[in-house]
Amino acid sequence: MSAPTPRRPSGLTWTVLRLHRTALYAWGAVLLAAAAVLTWMHVIGPDVRAAVGNCGSPGAVAADCARLQTTTVDEIHTYGLDLVATGVTYLLYPVAAWAAAALIGRELESGTAQLAWTQSVTPVRWLVAKLTVPAVLLTAGTALAVLLSAWARRAEDGDLIGGWFNTNVFISTGPVAVAYALAGLALGALAGLALRRALPAAGAAVASAFVLHSVLDQFRMSLWPAVTVTGRTALHLPTGSLALEHGAVTRHGERLGNDLACVGSGSSTSIGECVKRTGLTDFWATYQPESHFWPLQLVESGLLLAVAGLATAAAFALLRRRTP
Template sequence: MSAPTLRPPSGPAVSSRTAPALLRPSGLTWTVLRLHRAALLMWIAALLVAAGVLTWMYVIGPDAVAALAPCGSPPAGALPDCTVLDAISTDETYSTWIRLVSTAVSYLMFPVAAWAGAALVGRELEDGTAQLAWTQSVSPVRWLAAKLAVPAAVLTLGTTLAVLLDVWARRDGNPSLVGDWYDPEVYASTGPVAVAYVLAGLAFGVLAALLLGKALPAAGAAFAATLVLSYGLRAVRPSLWPTTTITGRAALDLPRSALELEHGVVTSDGRRIGNDLACVGSGTSARSRACGRSSGLSDFWATYHPKSHFWPLQLVESGLLLAVAGAAAAAAFTLLRRRTA
C-alpha cells in the first residue's frame, strides 16, 4: 500500500515570508504614525508624566487641605501642631505641581501649532516628499486628510485624558490650593476648551505650512496666529455669556467664586456710575446706607459671572474655537486643491 500524498489546500499559496507582511499595519494612518513616531513617543511620555504627577496630587490632596486648616503652637484642643504642618508643607507641593500641569495643558496649543507647521506638513513640502507621495497612489486630498485626522485623534484623546486627570486631582477645587475657576490657566485646563485650542493650533499649523511651504516660517506663523487667537478670546471671554447684575449691600460682598467684572453706585436720580468706590469699606450695612445718603447715593451694584457660568462659557468658547479650526482646515483643503489641480 502506498503512503497517502499530502497536497496543499487549494487556492493561492501563502508563503511564510509573506504571512507576517500581511499582519503589518499599512495605509496612510500607519504612515503618519511611523513618520512622526518621535513626536508620538514624546506625547505618550508627557502624558505618562502628567498622569503620574496628578495621581500623586490626588493622593496628597487631603494632607494639603489639612495643612491649610487652623493650627496651634503649642496645639490646643482639636487644633493640630503648627510646627508639624509647616514642616510638611504639603499644601505648597500640591499647589505648585497642580499649577505646573495646568499651565502645560493650557499652553499646549502653541507647541502643537509650531510642530504641525514645521514637522507635520512644512518639512514634507520643503523636502518634496509630499509631492512624491502625490505621484503614487495617494491623492493630495487623502494625504492632507490623513495629516489632519491622525494627529487630531491622538491629540484629542491625550488632551481629554489630561483634563480629566487634572479635574480629578483637584478634588473639591479648593481655590486656596488650586486657584479660582476663572484664572486663565485653571479655566483652560479643566474643560473642553483645552481640546478645542489644541485642534485650532493643529489646523493653524497645517494651513501655515501650505501657505508658506517652508518649515521654520510656517512654525513661526502658526505660533503667532495661535497666540493672537488665544489672547483675543481671553479678552472677550467675559462677554461670551450674559452676566449677572445685583444691587444692594450684596454687591459689596461678592463671594470669592464670583468673577467680578464691574461695580459701582446708583445715584439718587437713578444714574449708574461704574467703578465708583464711594462708601466701599464703610463697615456695617447701617454705615454704608448713612454714607450713601450723605454722598447722594441710593444703592450699590455689581456685574459678575458666578461659578455656575463655567460650563456655558466653556461650551461657547469651545464652539468658537472648533469653528475657527474647521475654517482653517477648509482653507487648507481649498488651497491644496488649487495648487494641485
C-alpha cells in the same frame, strides 16, 4: 518551502505614525508625566486641605496661616497643579508649530509629499491622513489630561486651586482645552500648506495661535451674559464669582462705574455708616457666577472648533488649487 514573511502594518495611518513617532513618543511621555503629577496632587490634596482648613476660623493666626500656605500649598500642591495647567493651556503653541513645520511644511519643502502624490496616494487623502491621525491622538490625550486635572483640583478651599475664571484653570479643566489643541493643529496645517517651508510656517502658525489665544482670553467673560445685581447684594457677591464691575448711585442720581465704596463692609451698621459718609443711595455690580463655567466653556469651544473648521477647509481648498 520558506516561511511566509510576516506582514507589517501599512497604509497612510501607519505611515503618519511611523514618520512622526518621535513626536508620538514625546506626547506619550508628557501625558504620563502629567498623569503622575496629577495623581500625586490628588493623593496629597486631603492632607493639604486639612493643613490649611483652620486658617479661615476666627481664632486663626494670620502670620501662621500665611507661612503654612506658603510652605505647604504654594510649593507643593498649587505649584504642581499650576505646572500641569500651564502645559495644557499653552499646548496650542507647540501643536501649531509642529503641525506647520514637521507635519506639513517639511514634507512639502523636501518633496516627500509630492513623491507620495505621484504614487497611489492622492493629495486629498494625504492631507486627510495627516490631520486625522494627530487630531485623534490630541483629542484623546488632551481629554485625558483635562479629566485628570479636574479630578485633582477637587477641593473645598478655592484658595488651593485658584478661581475657576483664571486662564490656566479655566482652560485646563474643560473641553475648551481640546478645542484649542485642534485649532492649533488646523492653523499649523494651513500655515504649512501656504508657506511650504518648515521654519516660516512654524513662525506664522505660532503667531496666529498667539492672536487667537490673546483675543479669546481678552473677551472670554463677554461670551455669556453676566449677572447684574443691585442693593446690598452687590457688596457681597456669591462665593466663587468673578466681579467684572462695581458701581454706585449718588444722592443726585448719578451712576458711578468702578466705584468700590462700601465694598467689603461687614455688618449692616458699617454699611449704613459708609452710605452716610459717601453720600451714596444704591449699589450695583456685574459679575460672572461660577455656574456660568459650562456655558462659557461651550461657547468658547464652539468658536475654537469653528476656527479649526475654517482653517481646515482653507487648507483643503489651497491644496486643491495647487495640485492637479
